[in-house]
Amino acid sequence: MTTTSGSAFTALTGLLDTDAIRKDFPILQRVLHDGKPLVYLDNAATSQKPRQVLDALNAYYEQHNANVHRGVHVLAEEATALYEGARDKVAAFINAPSRDEVIFTKNASESLNLVANMLGWADEPYRVDADAEIVITEMEHHSNIVPWQLLSQRTGAKLKWFGLTDDGRLDLSNINELITEKTKIVSFTLVSNLLGTVNPVETIVRRAQDVGALVLIDASQAAPHMVLDVQALEADFVAFTGHKMLAPTGIGVLWGRQELLEDLPPFLGGGEMIETVTMGSSTYAPAPHKFEAGTPPIAQAVGLGAAIDYLANIGMDKIAAHEHAITEYAVARLQEVPDLRIIGPRTAVDRGAAISFVLGDIHPHDVGQVLDEQGIAVRVGHHCARPVCLRYGIPATTRASFYLYNTQAEVDQLIDGLHHVRNFFG
Amino acid sequence: MKLDSMYQEIILDHYRNPHGKGLRDGDAEVHHVNPTCGDEITLRVRLDGAVVADISYESQGCSISQASASVLNELVVGRTVGDGQAIQEAFLELMQSKGQGEGDEELLEDAVAFAGVSKYPARVKCALLSWMAWKDATAKALAGQPVVND
Ligand SMILES: Cc1ncc(COP(=O)(O)O)c(C=O)c1O
Numbered sequence: 001m002t003t004t005s006g007s008a009f010t011a012l013t014g015l016l017d018t019d020a021i022r023k024d025f026p027i028l029q030r031v032l033h034d035g036k037p038l039v040y041l042d043n044a045a046t047s048q049k050p051r052q053v054l055d056a057l058n059a060y061y062e063q064h065n066a067n068v069h070r071g072v073h074v075l076a077e078e079a080t081a082l083y084e085g086a087r088d089k090v091a092a093f094i095n096a097p098s099r100d101e102v103i104f105t106k107n108a109s110e111s112l113n114l115v116a117n118m119l120g121w122a123d124e125p126y127r128v129d130a131d132a133e134i135v136i137t138e139m140e141h142h143s144n145i146v147p148w149q150l151l152s153q154r155t156g157a158k159l160k161w162f163g164l165t166d167d168g169r170l171d172l173s174n175i176n177e178l179i180t181e182k183t184k185i186v187s188f189t190l191v192s193n194l195l196g197t198v199n200p201v202e203t204i205v206r207r208a209q210d211v212g213a214l215v216l217i218d219a220s221q222a223a224p225h226m227v228l229d230v231q232a233l234e235a236d237f238v239a240f241t242g243h244k245m246l247a248p249t250g251i252g253v254l255w256g257r258q259e260l261l262e263d264l265p266p267f268l269g270g271g272e273m274i275e276t277v278t279m280g281s282s283t284y285a286p287a288p289h290k291f292e293a294g295t296p297p298i299a300q301a302v303g304l305g306a307a308i309d310y311l312a313n314i315g316m317d318k319i320a321a322h323e324h325a326i327t328e329y330a331v332a333r334l335q336e337v338p339d340l341r342i343i344g345p346r347t348a349v350d351r352g353a354a355i356s357f358v359l360g361d362i363h364p365h366d367v368g369q370v371l372d373e374q375g376i377a378v379r380v381g382h383h384c385a386r387p388v389c390l391r392y393g394i395p396a397t398t399r400a401s402f403y404l405y406n407t408q409a410e411v412d413q414l415i416d417g418l419h420h421v422r423n424f425f426g
Numbered sequence: 427m428k429l430d431s432m433y434q435e436i437i438l439d440h441y442r443n444p445h446g447k448g449l450r451d452g453d454a455e456v457h458h459v460n461p462t463c464g465d466e467i468t469l470r471v472r473l474d475g476a477v478v479a480d481i482s483y484e485s486q487g488c489s490i491s492q493a494s495a496s497v498l499n500e501l502v503v504g505r506t507v508g509d510g511q512a513i514q515e516a517f518l519e520l521m522q523s524k525g526q527g528e529g530d531e532e533l534l535e536d537a538v539a540f541a542g543v544s545k546y547p548a549r550v551k552c553a554l555l556s557w558m559a560w561k562d563a564t565a566k567a568l569a570g571q572p573v574v575n576d
Binding site for chain 2 (some may be wrong): 033174363364365366369370380381382386389395396425426
């Protein structure tokens with residue numbers, strides 16, 4: 001039946017101590033159908049959570065729970081310190097010049113929508129209106145497409161996008177026609193959640209700066225996996241989401257340059273974001289609070305702080321090296337499977353650890369189901385990036401995505417699983 | 427193995443050799459998608475009085491959705507709309523049974539093979555895609571044609 005050729009490969013170097021790391025993740029000890037250990041390869045959708053994060057959540061609720069910024073009692077002060085402490089951790093993690101540039105949201109989608117709305121309501125020179133152009137790419141997650149379609153429909157601004165090359169990279173050949181003097185905002189993903197491609201930030205940022213356009217980078221698939229330095233990126237805004245980087249759901253981040261956050265108008269109104277309120281009008285708190293209306297996701301922010309501690313303790317450079325080794329191995333081994341076609345770069349160069357593929361004419365749904373039976377969790381479908389599927393003329397893909405706790409042996413299990421899928425439908 | 431309860435041989439046969447696939451003339455056409463997985467079907471219904479003369483379709487999707495469209499074609503073409511609707515309702519009930527239903531084999535014939543699929547919530551929509559499209563297309567076709575009393 002299936003063959004395990006994993007033994008023919010030498011052990012990879014540069015890997016993390018996954019035995020130790022996996023002990024921190026209770027869920028990875030789960031055993032599924034008929035005694036199969038869980039092989040969790042759906043990290044691009046969401047990551048698992050280490051005990052340290054779960055403990056931080058529990059400790060918050062058991063010891064410190066209160067609303068933030070509004071009480072004088074002990075718990076309120078502790079909760080505020082923990083919440084604002086999480087902001088300090090995020091600021092350090094992304095090398096932000098100031099902690100006040102870190103806005104907490106509920107996820108990356110909210111962060112991206114927040115920028116689109118700030119620009120829709122802004123005064124000149126930021127205002128996106130009927131004369132303006134917005135530039136995105138064909139490999140965006142729907143969360144970085146739909147907010148711009150909405151803005152474009154409401155303002156009359158023109159929406160343009162970079163196309164893709166056959167090997168899953170951005171086609172930059174027409175960059176000067178795409179990003180022009182009319183462009184107000186360029187928004188693109190640092191790492192594609194479907195293709196795994198790492199995009200050439202510098203080239204795009206240079207051109208945007210030349211024409212005076214703002215740049216928003218969707219770092220949802222980057223922040224969990226690599227060193228993220230917002231100053232080195234030279235973007236104006238960077239968005240990401242906590243749940244893909246070991247934190248709970250319900251917490252996201254928007255980083256923005258201070259001058260911009262001062263100039264741009266708030267989007268949601270409510271408690272926390274004001275300075276004074278009369279029945280006629282209000283003035284607003286300075287950023288970041290101006291953009292955080294209402295009671296924020298406090299415990300979730302604390303959880304994100306704990307997740308960042310966990311990641312930083314291991315080291316993002318080491319995590320990136322681990323994933324690179326696993327990706328290189330997986331890309332090579334996947335291509336041994338007959339009829340398997342990788343959708344995206346077929347090397348590990350400038351590539352993240354999400355690998356999409358199609359397997360002959362076996363539908364991804366069926367691939368995923370038979371893998372699930374073997375305890376292997378992958379994602380199937382269009383991965384909220386349907387234009388990419390249209391671009392490559394496929395209805396959907398199967399995607400395996402790796403993280404710091406995944407092992408070389410799990411890649412081998414995936415490959416064996418795929419052979420089994422072929423036999424099953426063969 | 428549990429998988430075999432979903433991927434019954436009958437289902438795999440229909441998947442490999444689908445009945446009635448391809449688009450032909452019809453009185454009404456609908457396009458349905460399953461937004462979670464991207465499965466799509468374009469389906470046409472042709473009525474001949476009260477009889478379902480043809481169900482033709484072009485579809486893209488997993489083995490379950492493809493096989494289910496094939497079974498729909500095999501079961502419903504040639505019956506009256508009323509009979510077809512009774513079968514559709516019985517199939518819907520079976521798919522919503524969460525693995526508890528067995529299905530009336532007299533009525534559902536090959537479609538009882540989908541009983542195992544009803545245990546997998548993520549796949550129930552795949553099995554129902556073509557049937558819901560048929561229901562919709564038939565309603566459209568009926569609305570667009572003079573009432574036949576027979
Ligand atoms: C590249 C990218 N952008 C945005 C998102 C949206 O993240 P969230 O659903 O947490 O808002 C995701 C995750 O699904 C993603 O992969």
